Amino acid sequence: DAGVIQSPRHEVTEMGQEVTLRCKPISGHDYLFWYRQTMMRGLELLIYFNNNVPIDDSGMPEDRFSAKMPNASFSTLKIQPSEPRDSAVYFCASSLVSGVYEQYFGPGTRLTVT
Amino acid sequence: AQTVTQSQPEMSVQEAETVTLSCTYDTSESNYYLFWYKQPPSRQMILVIRQEAYKQQNATENRFSVNFQKAAKSFSLKISDSQLGDTAMYFCAFPEGGSEKLVFGKGTKLTVNP
Numbered sequence: 001d002a003g004v005i006q007s008p009r010h011e012v013t014e015m016g017q018e019v020t021l022r023c024k025p026i027s028g029h030d031y032l033f034w035y036r037q038t039m040m041r042g043l044e045l046l047i048y049f050n051n052n053v054p055i056d057d058s059g060m061p062e063d064r065f066s067a068k069m070p071n072a073s074f075s076t077l078k079i080q081p082s083e084p085r086d087s088a089v090y091f092c093a094s095s096l097v098s099g100v101y102e103q104y105f106g107p108g109t110r111l112t113v114t
Numbered sequence: 115a116q117t118v119t120q121s122q123p124e125m126s127v128q129e130a131e132t133v134t135l136s137c138t139y140d141t142s143e144s145n146y147y148l149f150w151y152k153q154p155p156s157r158q159m160i161l162v163i164r165q166e167a168y169k170q171q172n173a174t175e176n177r178f179s180v181n182f183q184k185a186a187k188s189f190s191l192k193i194s195d196s197q198l199g200d201t202a203m204y205f206c207a208f209p210e211g212g213s214e215k216l217v218f219g220k221g222t223k224l225t226v227n228p
Contacts, residue, residue, distance in 0.1 A: 031214050043205065043218045056215065089157060095214065102149070103216060105159035 004106035006092050012112045018080040021109045024073055025094030033103060034067055034077050035091040043091075049075065082113045118206050120219035127196045128227050134181070135191045135222045137206030143167075146208055148182065148189045149216070154202040162204070165189065196226045 005024040013019055025032045033048040047057040052069045060067070064083070069075040079086055089110050093103040118139045127133035139148070150162040165173045165182050172180050177197075181190045189208075193200055206219040 033214075033216075042220050045215055048214060050214070056213075091159065093159070102147075102161060102164060104161070105151075108157050108159075110157075 004092055004094055004104055006090075006106035006109050008109060009107060010110050010112075012114065013082055014114055015083055016081045017113075018078065019082045019086075019111060019113075021077040021090050021092075021111070023075045023077070023092030023106060025075070025092070026104055027073070029094035029096055029104070030072075031095045031103075032069060032075050033091075033093040033095075034075070035093065035105075037089045037091060037108070038087075046077070079111075082111075084113045087111055087113050118208060118217050118219040120204075120206055120222050122222045123220070124223045124225070126225040126227055127193075129196055129198060131196055132192060132194045133196055133224065135193075135204050135206075135224065137189045137191070137219060139187050139189065139206070139208055139217075141187070141208065141211075143211065148180075149207045150178070150180070150189075150191045151205045151207060151218075152200075152202045153205065153221070154199075159205075163191065193224075198226050198228060200224065201226045 007022045030051050034046040035043055036046055037043045046059045047067045048055055049069045065079055067077045089108045091108045092106045095103045120137050146167045148165045152160045152162045163173050163175045163178050165180050172182050177194045179192045203221045203223050205221045207216045210217045
């Protein structure tokens with residue numbers, strides 16, 4: 001398997017612009033997670049899905065952030081409008097439903113908002 | 115709230131020597147998994163080792179082993195015969211409240227010196 005795929009790997013945008021991050025989980029994995037990593041706050045869970053349904057979005061910082069999972073092989077995290085404080089590395093991870101809890105991470109997207 | 119504490123922000127070790135990274139956690143669950151993840155400079159999050167709380171035997175993966183003390187809620191990672199490629203951030207993590215959500219520590223930056 002190719003592992004979790006994220007795109008783009010790097011994104012530079014201006015404040016106020018819309019940003020869309022994309023993720024393809026490992027085939028057969030029923031859980032998908034979006035994380036944000038910064039020096040100040042470490043690794044934070046933003047939202048996670050089970051069988052394409054959002055289960056917990058309590059980590060989404062504000063209404064500017066939204067996430068969707070239209071099918072089992074694709075998810076997006078959108079920021080609109082973006083702000084400089086959104087600059088971070090965003091990770092997508094997936095795991096099996098078996099209760100193993102092991103999560104496999106994608107390579108991350110480094111977002112810079114100027 | 116369940117927490118994970120890594121008390122060593124940075125550590126260094128000489129190549130071929132052994133180093134132990136500490137992790138303590140707090141949970142009211144009786145059975146759970148514990149994980150150590152590695153994040154090298156490439157920023158890819160990689161699972162190093164996992165431990166099931168109900169297993170008394172400490173997990174081992176090649177040069178990596180854990181010292182799991184359930185009563186003390188301690189889960190340390192021992193790296194034997196350290197290699198330059200072990201240089202990375204190491205994160206301890208466990209599922210929150212028996213859910214699929216992983217709680218991560220702040221990480222320990224390990225540098226292996228030649």
